[in-house]
Amino acid sequence: MIYKFFNITGLLCLFFKVSLSSQLEYKLNILVDVLASILNFIGSIFILSLFFTNGSNLGGWSWAETLIVLGIYNLLESFTISILQPNLTQIVRHVQQGTLDFVLLKPIDSQLWVSFRSISLWGLPSLLCGIILVSYGFYQSDYHFALTTICAFILLLSCSVVILYSLWFLLATTSIWFVKVWNATEVLKSLLMAGKYPIHAYPATLRLIFTYLIPIAFLTTIPAEAVLNRISVEMIVFTLCFTILFFCISRAFWIFALRFYTSASS
Amino acid sequence: MSCISVLGLSKTYFITNKKPGLRGAISNFIRKEVIPVKAVDDISFEINPGEIVGFIGPNGAGKTTTLKMLCGLIHPSSGELRVSGYRPQLRKPAFLNQITLVMGQKQQLIWDLPPLDSFRVNAAVYGIPEAEASRRITELSSMLDLNDELTRPVRKLSLGQRMKAELLASLLHRPKVLFLDEPSLGLDVNAQARVREFLIEYNRIYKATILLTSHYMGDITSLCKRVLVIDKGKLFHDGSLDQLTNRFSPFRSVKIKFSEVYPRSLFTKLGTVEHHDQSILKLKIKRTQLSSSLSYLLQNFDIIDLEIKDPPIEQLIRDLFNNNR
Structure with missing residues (x-):
């Protein structure tokens, strides 16, 4: 088991090394992407600040607290840009060109390969913005630093990463039937933007939808509550179960979908 | 082993049949016409x-x-x-x-x-x-x-x-x-x-x-x-x-070079004459009659060179698939 774990970690490192060297072949992209990230970052802080011009709060969340939510959103975005986007667009291409054949013939878990084959550096600016925002928000709010807080935050953030991954992966899997699903992922991205603000800022019905149907609450609000030490043990356990369930569904769906893969003709 | x-082994694909043009695209969008195609059949x-x-x-x-x-x-x-x-x-x-x-x-x-x-x-x-x-x-x-x-x-x-x-x-x-x-x-x-x-x-x-x-x-x-x-x-x-x-091409090509010129009519009963030019003759002979025809030729004519060939495999395959259509 441990041997297998190290094996997979080694393999992932190699995947990332290879894909980074592949990106270095095209050096010019870097600057534009970094610039876009910075502008995007400034823009979202500005919009958020508009809600607070009169000193009001957002669904019971203060300015500093909302910054933590926005910071977590940025962290997830960096994960999307570095891992989800480059790999899951590749699934669509694999299906379109029939090169999924090669993936399926490797003696390695096909989900692992299609999900983590490449990594993009362009998620780094978002990662940095996220870390700054979460730290700043935490510093500004009057909560005390505790080890349990950090542990709960890391745990719940990992959960939100897994949920986000499962959502994307579910959608990308449908390309086995529909081939081109790229527009659908754009819709998903827009929906996920709702995660920039705490879930309590939305009306009750939307809140229900964003919790159970499209689990946006789990993505940003719940990890933010962990930072703010406002989360109960029951909620942590519930989130954990929900995450495991969600991941299992996405995996089962992939295995199910592969039965229908007919591979592009030659 | x-x-x-x-x-x-069999494999049936279900493919959608789409008529050309916008009308076809719309009707395909509303209701797909799915037909089974046997790609591999037993x-x-x-x-x-x-x-x-x-x-x-x-x-x-x-x-x-x-x-x-x-x-x-x-x-x-x-x-x-x-x-x-x-x-x-x-x-x-x-x-x-x-x-x-x-x-x-x-x-x-x-x-x-x-x-x-x-x-x-x-x-x-x-x-x-x-x-x-x-x-x-x-x-x-x-x-x-x-x-x-x-x-x-x-x-x-x-x-x-x-x-x-x-x-x-x-x-x-x-x-x-x-x-x-x-x-x-x-x-x-x-x-x-x-x-x-x-x-x-x-x-x-x-x-x-x-x-x-x-x-x-x-x-x-x-x-x-x-x-x-x-x-x-x-x-x-x-x-x-x-x-x-052997199974799909019952003929062999025989190319003969004679020391002198013979009339074409002497060879028509042996097989199909494909080419006859002065002393060179190309014949298509049935496999079953090959040995008898050859011994007849060797006994009755003065032959310098003789070559027996299978028809090119490409030709054979092409004929095979065309006949099968």
Whole structure:
């Protein structure tokens, strides 16, 4: 088991090394992407600040607290840009060109390969913005630093990463039937933007939808509550179960979908 | 024990039938007309370890579908399949470690990086230790005549070089069963010959079983003692190339050079005169009458040179598939 774990970690490192060297072949992209990230970052802080011009709060969340939510959103975005986007667009291409054949013939878990084959550096600016925002928000709010807080935050953030991954992966899997699903992922991205603000800022019905149907609450609000030490043990356990369930569904769906893969003709 | 065994294998695809134009697109969007197409229809064969078998047939005959079922990429609609004792569709790692699929029109090498990087990824995926991997890369690249190409980005390689690198990438784990789908597609004559020589050598050294499809009869005649001929999903020949010619081409071409000029009418009863020019005669004679006709010719005429040939295999295959339509 441990041997297998190290094996997979080694393999992932190699995947990332290879894909980074592949990106270095095209050096010019870097600057534009970094610039876009910075502008995007400034823009979202500005919009958020508009809600607070009169000193009001957002669904019971203060300015500093909302910054933590926005910071977590940025962290997830960096994960999307570095891992989800480059790999899951590749699934669509694999299906379109029939090169999924090669993936399926490797003696390695096909989900692992299609999900983590490449990594993009362009998620780094978002990662940095996220870390700054979460730290700043935490510093500004009057909560005390505790080890349990950090542990709960890391745990719940990992959960939100897994949920986000499962959502994307579910959608990308449908390309086995529909081939081109790229527009659908754009819709998903827009929906996920709702995660920039705490879930309590939305009306009750939307809140229900964003919790159970499209689990946006789990993505940003719940990890933010962990930072703010406002989360109960029951909620942590519930989130954990929900995450495991969600991941299992996405995996089962992939295995199910592969039965229908007919591979592009030659 | 046979290495590949196929019994009553069938595959039915459901394809949508779409009429042309906007109207067709709309009606297709509202209600898809789905029709079943039998790509592979009840075929059975066995292949022994170490055999090289050619799989021939026109486009859309079901060759690629069969290969993909043998690899486990496509689930068969019905029938029994065994490759090295495994059921391919389960795609067990132990099975995948023993096979490889090379496709002439699809590539697995990373486009922007030198082939060596792709080899390293494959070696890691198959769990080949680094030292062993580099030993194998050296060995295979010398067999394939690859040197500097290994450190150049794949996008800068010629088609022939790329195919050779593809072969290396697919054979790094030393598979015992090779499925090759038109490995020589688009290659020039030299590159084709190099690939063929390589396959023969690989087969000899590693006792690998090879099943290959190709539209170049050169590949088939130089590599395969046995061919499977498939058309419209049905297998209609399984045997040697000679048997195929005997079965489907009952004639032989005979070219004779005489020391003097004889009238054409003397030869018409022997067979079809294809060409008669001064002292040179080309005749198409039925196989069954070949020996009697030849002894008649040798006894009654003064012959300088005699040549007996099978009709070209390309011609034979073309006739075969045309008649079958």
